[in-house]
Amino acid sequence: MREATIAGSDLREIITLEEQRKVTFFQATGPRAGAIVNELFEDEAGELQLKFHCYLGLRDKAPSGPEEQAEQQQFDSDKGYKAALLSTLKRTRDLVAEGRL
DSSP states (O other), X not given: OEEEXXXXXXXXXXXXXXXXXXXXXXXXXXXXXXXXXXXXXXXXXXXXXXXXXXXXXXXXXXXXXXXXHHHHHHHHSTTSHHHHHHHHHHHHHHHHHTTOO
């Protein structure tokens, strides 16, 4: 369990870890409901990759409504989840190269 402030919103997540392979963040409280999954794997060339699954919706908001559409635009932006994923992948590759992971 962790408490965090992400994009200005306080939330609580239940985190599960499948060691050396996958981490799942279940949104227990906060503006979003659902889960985020980060999964590590090696591609055909042996390069470490990160697969990202995001199953989220906004609590108490209409599906695909204006609030969710605005949220999706933020996620797709250069400062959204893509930037966070690229940062996570870089850090993971660095830790592997250092022999710490």
